[in-house]
Amino acid sequence: GRGGGTEAGMDLSSMRPSFTPAVSAELIGSFFSQFFAGASAATASENGLGAAALGYGLGMAVMVYGAAHISGGHLNPAVTAGYMCVSAHGFTVQEGLSYILSQCIGGVLGSWVLITILPPQALKHPFVTLGSLSDHSWWRVAALEFFCTFILVLVVFVTMVDRKRAIASNAAPLAVGMSYALGVFAIGPFTGGSLNPVRTLAPAVAFLDFRGVWLYCTATFGGGIAAALVYR
Numbered sequence: 001g002r003g004g005g006t007e008a009g010m011d012l013s014s015m016r017p018s019f020t021p022a023v024s025a026e027l028i029g030s031f032f033s034q035f036f037a038g039a040s041a042a043t044a045s046e047n048g049l050g051a052a053a054l055g056y057g058l059g060m061a062v063m064v065y066g067a068a069h070i071s072g073g074h075l076n077p078a079v080t081a082g083y084m085c086v087s088a089h090g091f092t093v094q095e096g097l098s099y100i101l102s103q104c105i106g107g108v109l110g111s112w113v114l115i116t117i118l119p120p121q122a123l124k125h126p127f128v129t130l131g132s133l134s135d136h137s138w139w140r141v142a143a144l145e146f147f148c149t150f151i152l153v154l155v156v157f158v159t160m161v162d163r164k165r166a167i168a169s170n171a172a173p174l175a176v177g178m179s180y181a182l183g184v185f186a187i188g189p190f191t192g193g194s195l196n197p198v199r200t201l202a203p204a205v206a207f208l209d210f211r212g213v214w215l216y217c218t219a220t221f222g223g224g225i226a227a228a229l230v231y232r
Contacts, residue, residue, distance in 0.1 A: 018094060018095075018098050019098070019102075020098070021070055021071075022070055022071035022072070022095070022099075023071070023098045023099060023102045024102070025066075025067040025070040025071040025073075026067065026071050026074060026075060026099050026102045026103050026106065027102035027103070027105055027106040028067075028106060029063040029064070029066060029067040029071070029073065029075045029106070030063075030075050030102065030103040030104075030105075030106030030107045030110065030198060031106035031107065031109050031110040031113075032059070032063050032110060033059050033060050033063040033075050033107075033110070034106070034107040034110035034111055034114075034198060034199065034202045034203075035059075035110035035111070035113065035114050036055055036056070036058075036059030036062075036063075037055065037056040037059055037060070037127075037199055038110070038111050038114045038127040038202075038203055039055065039114055039118070039127075040052050040054070040055020040056055040059065041055070041056070041127035041192075042114075042118060042122045042123065042125065042126075042127045043055075043122070044125075045124070045125040049184070049185065049188050049189065050185075052184055052188055052193065053180075053181045053182075053184035053185045053188060053193070054181055056180050056181060056184050056193070056199075057177040057178055057179075057180040057181025057182075057184070058177055058181070059177075060075065060176065060177045060180045061173050061174050061176060061177025061178070061180075062173075062177070063075055064172075064173035064176050064177065065173040065174075068160070068172075068173060071099070072089075072160070073160070073173060073176075074099055074103070075103060075196075075198075076103065076152075076195075076196040076197070076198065076224070077099075077100040077103055077104070077196070077197045077198060077220075077221065077224075078149050078152075078153055078195075078196060078197060078220045078221055078223060078224030078225075079152075079153055079156050079224055080096050080099045080100050080103070080224075081096070081100075081221050081224050081225050081228075082153045082156070082157070082224040082225055082227055082228030083096060083161075083228070084096035085225050085228050085229060086228045086229065086231075086232045088157070088161045088228070089161065103198050104197075104198055104201060104202070106198075107198035107199070107201065107202035108201070108202045108205045108206065110202060111127075111202040111203045111205070111206035112205075112206045114127075114206075115206050115207070126203065126207045126209065127203050128192065128200075128203045128204055128207055128209050128211075129191065129192030129193065129194040129199055129200045129203070129216060130191075130192045130211065130212065131187070131188065131189055131190045131191040131192045131193075132189060132190055133190045133191060134191060134192065134211065134212050135211070138212070138215055140190070141190070141191045141212070141215060141216070141219070142215055142218070142219040143219075144186075144187040144190055144191050145187070145191055145194055145195065145216055145219035145220055145223065146219045146220070146222055146223040146226075147223065148182075148183035148186060148187055148193075148195050148223070149183075149194075149195045149196075149219065149220040149222075149223030149224055149227075150223040150224075150226055150227045150230075151179060151182075151183070151227075152176070152179040152180060152183060152195050152223075152224075152227075153223065153224040153227035153228060154227040154230070154231060155175055155176055155179045156176055156179075156227075157227065157228060157231040158231070159171075159172035159175050159176065160172045160173075160176070161231075162231070179195075180195055180196075183195045191216075194216045194220055195220060196220060197216065197217040197220050197221060200212075200213055200216040200217060200220070201213060201217065
């Protein structure tokens with residue numbers, strides 16, 4: 001009886017989130033990446049889809065460059081879930097839970113700070129991830145987000161995880177950022193272009209608008225996990 005209880009306790013303690021330099025890097029990186037993504041989306045009504053797509057992609061590329069040598073530069077729970085599922089580079093469940101928690105906190109803080117800074121006219125079109133299909137065609141939204149997140153995480157594994165065969169080397173974060181931009185160009189008008197559970201959750205919390213959050217999170221997590229399993 002005691003042995004089983006001790007073993008269960010050890011299992012639970014191994015899943016307890018921890019705060020390390022890598023987790024700090026994920027929190028800070030998620031703060032700024034969601035700050036830039038939200039700000040770019042807020043200007044899209046005047047400057048077009050390109051502003052949202054390029055702002056999101058470039059912001060992610062810059063922050064992945066900044067965090068990669070510390071944490072691997074996930075900045076996206078869908079990426080982290082993929083790492084966890086295949087234990088990429090010995091990545092553990094405890095690390096994964098710590099990363100995801102820090103990414104969510106950082107993203108929500110980034111969105112909240114952005115809302116407090118932007119002028120009211122810039123918030124006439126909230127930077128939540130909602131598009132023309134979001135309210136009436138859930139399966140299309142789910143499919144589009146799944147496939148774009150799948151491609152994104154596949155690019156992460158090709159360029160950043162598989163170091164022996166990667167051809168991008170130091171350009172890997174740029175390739176990842178371009179994947180975000182490509183996804184928003186492709187599906188932004190239809191879904192809002194999330195590709196990242198935090199990109200949906202953070203402004204939803206900041207604006208208290210939770211429409212479709214579960215759908216976007218399910219689709220993006222699913223796309224990330226599927227990409228990791230396929231590449232493995």
